Amino acid sequence: MSVMMKAAVIEKPGVLTIKNIQVPEISDDEVLIKVKVTGICGTDWSIFTGKYSADKLPMVAGHEFSGVIVKTGKNAQNLQADDRVTADINMSCGICFYCRRGSKLMCKDFTQIGIHTNGSYAEYVKVPWEQVHKLPENLSFEEGAFIEPLSCVVHSAKAMQADLGSSVAVIGCGLGILHGALAKLRGAAPVIVIGDNEMRLNVAKEMGADYIINTNEVKDIVSEVRKLTEGRGADYVVEAVGSVATYEKAFEMVRPGGTVAAFGITGGDETIKIRPFDLVLGEKKVVSSCAGVGNDWNESIKLLEYGRIKPKKMFSMEVPLEELQAALEQLRTDSKLIKVFVSPEINKRVIF
Numbered sequence: 001m002s003v004m005m006k007a008a009v010i011e012k013p014g015v016l017t018i019k020n021i022q023v024p025e026i027s028d029d030e031v032l033i034k035v036k037v038t039g040i041c042g043t044d045w046s047i048f049t050g051k052y053s054a055d056k057l058p059m060v061a062g063h064e065f066s067g068v069i070v071k072t073g074k075n076a077q078n079l080q081a082d083d084r085v086t087a088d089i090n091m092s093c094g095i096c097f098y099c100r101r102g103s104k105l106m107c108k109d110f111t112q113i114g115i116h117t118n119g120s121y122a123e124y125v126k127v128p129w130e131q132v133h134k135l136p137e138n139l140s141f142e143e144g145a146f147i148e149p150l151s152c153v154v155h156s157a158k159a160m161q162a163d164l165g166s167s168v169a170v171i172g173c174g175l176g177i178l179h180g181a182l183a184k185l186r187g188a189a190p191v192i193v194i195g196d197n198e199m200r201l202n203v204a205k206e207m208g209a210d211y212i213i214n215t216n217e218v219k220d221i222v223s224e225v226r227k228l229t230e231g232r233g234a235d236y237v238v239e240a241v242g243s244v245a246t247y248e249k250a251f252e253m254v255r256p257g258g259t260v261a262a263f264g265i266t267g268g269d270e271t272i273k274i275r276p277f278d279l280v281l282g283e284k285k286v287v288s289s290c291a292g293v294g295n296d297w298n299e300s301i302k303l304l305e306y307g308r309i310k311p312k313k314m315f316s317m318e319v320p321l322e323e324l325q326a327a328l329e330q331l332r333t334d335s336k337l338i339k340v341f342v343s344p345e346i347n348k349r350v351i352f
């Protein structure tokens with residue numbers, strides 16, 4: 001193996017260069033993975049533009065990946081070269097108050113591969129062996145790279161605990177599509193997905209939504225959701241956009257006693273207006289979720305392996321690593337794209 005590899009390095013906000021850097025050296029507790037594909041996530045745009053992780057630059061982003069093991073540290077168990085794998089990106093200290101309670105996402109040393117440390121927009125990525133998950137044979141590398149975003153939605157769905165026959169409204173039709181699909185799997189009825197993109201809303205419908213609401217056509221989404229829920233509002237509302245306006249709508253459209261699941265990420269300083277009155281007398285609740293972690297990964301793999309979630313309808317295209325920046329930009333403007341993958345192993349675009 002050559003000691004240099006091709007990587008997409010975000011040098012500083014807005015500056016991404018494809019260049020040769022050192023292949024990561026692994027410790028006894030790590031494995032080296034030859035990257036097959038990486039899914040582009042909204043977080044990558046935030047890192048590229050300097051909204052997140054500006055203090056970590058220069059850095060190689062990329063956290064939704066799959067690949068093949070090429071080298072294992074001597075402590076790695078049950079893993080060997082040529083294993084097809086993905087990896088839980090969440091790392092923590094393991095010994096603090098939160099880690100000992102099993103809440104590693106709250107650890108003050110919490111870091112994510114590809115968000116705080118070098119990730120997979122490169123030919124190789126290294127990860128701690130304990131975080132590696134083998135891919136079932138019937139999963140493609142693209143599906144393998146989709147386990148991370150699915151695990152985030154699974155984490156949120158488990159926090160929300162929608163009951164059989166309960167109504168679920170999802171605001172947002174990016175990962176909102178998956179929230180709708182999981183709500184359907186949990187037996188929710190009706191499942192309502194709200195968004196501003198006709199094509200994505202149609203995919204949401206194909207993947208399980210009973211109703212779709214296009215905000216370009218329906219101005220008052222709160223009364224529309226009430227109309228579909230006997231005037232009460234939804235039992236559960238998932239906010240999967242990450243804007244102040246949609247968070248406020250979520251609290252308006254959830255019924256008294258219902259639950260809002262906070263999923264979309266707003267700016268760190270943004271605040272929303274909620275009436276404490278609605279929380280006390282209306283007993284409205286909030287559940288939160290930061291990322292998919294631990295068993296969320298195993299469960300996501302099972303959902304894909306047994307076809308409970310069939311994400312291919314969300315897969316738009318795969319581009320060479322050299323086109324990462326172009327793809328990041330295109331995702332901002334091209335409403336036909338949902339999930340775009342990047343591969344260091346191809347030299348022209350593949351449209352799915």
Ligand SMILES: [Zn+2]
Nearest residue numbers: 041043064149
């Ligand atoms: Zn992501």
Ligand SMILES: [Zn+2]
Nearest residue numbers: 093096099107
């Ligand atoms: Zn900790």
